[in-house]
Structures are given as C-alpha cells and as structure tokens.
Amino acid sequence: RLTEAQREQYKKEGHCFVCRSKEHLANVHKKKGNTKKPFAKVRKAKDDEDLESEEEEFDSDKEEEMFKQLTLDERVEQFGELEGDLVNEQSLFIPVTIGWQDIETKALIDSRCIGKIMSNKFAQKHKFPTHRLPKSIIARTADGTIMKGGLITHCVYAKIKIKGKAKFHRFVLANVEDNVILGYDWL
Known part of the structure; x- marks a missing residue:
C-alpha cells in the first residue's frame, strides 16, 4: 500500500499505481489484482510544452471565449459525432x-x-x-x-x-x- 507522499510522487512522475510502470496508467489493467503489463499503452505527450504548468491556474473565462470562437461545425467535430442542435453558444x-x-x-x-x-x-x-x-x-x-x-x-x-x-x-x-x-x- 502506498503512502500519500508516494501517491503524489507517482502522480507527478506518471507511474502506474498497479505495476509502477511509466508506460501507462492504472486504469488500463482490466481485472483487479492483475499486475501484468497491459496490451495497450497510453500515449505520452511529445514535449513538456504540450502540458500546462501546474502553477498555471485554470481560466474558465479563457476556455469559454475559445469555445465561442469556434464555428458550430468545429464544435460538433471537437465534441464527437453529435447532432448540430446539441451544441450552441453556451x-x-x-x-x-x-x-x-x-x-x-x-x-x-x-x-x-x-x-x-x-x-x-x-x-x-x-x-x-x-x-x-x-x-x-x-x-x-x-x-x-x-x-x-x-x-x-x-x-x-x-x-x-x-x-x-x-x-x-x-x-x-x-x-x-x-x-x-x-x-x-x-x-
């Protein structure tokens, strides 16, 4: 069983909580108690620049503004195959x-x-x-x-x-x- 400090370190470094690998996360293990490596791997980000810094606060206004700038077709494409009337301005x-x-x-x-x-x-x-x-x-x-x-x-x-x-x-x-x-x- 991991201590709270170990859990935080694993989260920060991207370790799997089940088998301690850095190649994937714990949710890819199908059965409880399965410590074998899974078949699928989780893709990693190419650069650290792709990830937001932890110190940077979430700005919902900025995200909302970006969402409003998308056209209706771009919104539908971004959120999956949804019918056009399911996405509006807000x-x-x-x-x-x-x-x-x-x-x-x-x-x-x-x-x-x-x-x-x-x-x-x-x-x-x-x-x-x-x-x-x-x-x-x-x-x-x-x-x-x-x-x-x-x-x-x-x-x-x-x-x-x-x-x-x-x-x-x-x-x-x-x-x-x-x-x-x-x-x-x-x-």
Missing part, C-alpha cells in the same frame, strides 16, 4: 437514455455543476420513484446565490445509458429547466 447536450423504461432525452453537460441533477417535472412526468435524502442540500448557482427551488430534499436512482454503455446513478431532484444535468463528477 451549452453542450448529449443524447441519453434514462430509467428502466428507456426514456430518451438530452442531458446538459455542466462542468461547474457538482453532481447529477434531474428536473422535478421530468421525474414526476415519467413517474420515477423518489427517495428522501438523509440531509437536505442547499442548491446554489455558480455565483453562490441560492436557487429559486431552495432546498434539495429528494433524489432518484436511475440507470443512464450513453452510446450503449449503461450505469446506475443517483440524481438529486431540483427545479431546473433541463431534464438532466451531468456535472463534473460524471465527466
């Missing part, structure tokens, strides 16, 4: 299938959102079973103000399928306009 949507009834909708990708959110109206319309949260959550917007819905008190457990891959997630219920919002923990 937002990125992906087609998803949700729930055991396989309800098709578009999910908003929001890197500033902390979790996964489902609209109260969407959950009621499709009769998802709701569960009370052990502790209420105060919903806040990106600027820190409290959302109009107030407290988040319930959640839904549902399967979400994206490009054929299904996973079970907990969605908190909030008064939002979009049916489903996938935050940075999903990314």
Whole structure:
C-alpha cells in the first residue's frame, strides 16, 4: 500500500499505481489484482510544452471565449459525432437514455455543476420513484446565490445509458429547466 507522499510522487512522475510502470496508467489493467503489463499503452505527450504548468491556474473565462470562437461545425467535430442542435453558444447536450423504461432525452453537460441533477417535472412526468435524502442540500448557482427551488430534499436512482454503455446513478431532484444535468463528477 502506498503512502500519500508516494501517491503524489507517482502522480507527478506518471507511474502506474498497479505495476509502477511509466508506460501507462492504472486504469488500463482490466481485472483487479492483475499486475501484468497491459496490451495497450497510453500515449505520452511529445514535449513538456504540450502540458500546462501546474502553477498555471485554470481560466474558465479563457476556455469559454475559445469555445465561442469556434464555428458550430468545429464544435460538433471537437465534441464527437453529435447532432448540430446539441451544441450552441453556451451549452453542450448529449443524447441519453434514462430509467428502466428507456426514456430518451438530452442531458446538459455542466462542468461547474457538482453532481447529477434531474428536473422535478421530468421525474414526476415519467413517474420515477423518489427517495428522501438523509440531509437536505442547499442548491446554489455558480455565483453562490441560492436557487429559486431552495432546498434539495429528494433524489432518484436511475440507470443512464450513453452510446450503449449503461450505469446506475443517483440524481438529486431540483427545479431546473433541463431534464438532466451531468456535472463534473460524471465527466
């Protein structure tokens, strides 16, 4: 078992946590306990110049400005084979299938959102079973103000399928306009 200092050093130097190799990362080992080298290797960056320095802070305004300068076709190309109406000036949507009834909708990708959110109206319309949260959550917007819905008190457990891959997630219920919002923990 690695100490915290060793973990940080491995991350910094790019070592695999399973076999300690610098050629790949731990997520390429398919089975738990498999210490053999994997078949595929992770590509390394050509130069250190390709990587941002650790001291440099993330500038979301700069990234947003760069995104706005792209044409709609460039945005679609950059974010995969998406339909043209899924990308606009401010937002990125992906087609998803949700729930055991396989309800098709578009999910908003929001890197500033902390979790996964489902609209109260969407959950009621499709009769998802709701569960009370052990502790209420105060919903806040990106600027820190409290959302109009107030407290988040319930959640839904549902399967979400994206490009054929299904996973079970907990969605908190909030008064939002979009049916489903996938935050940075999903990314």
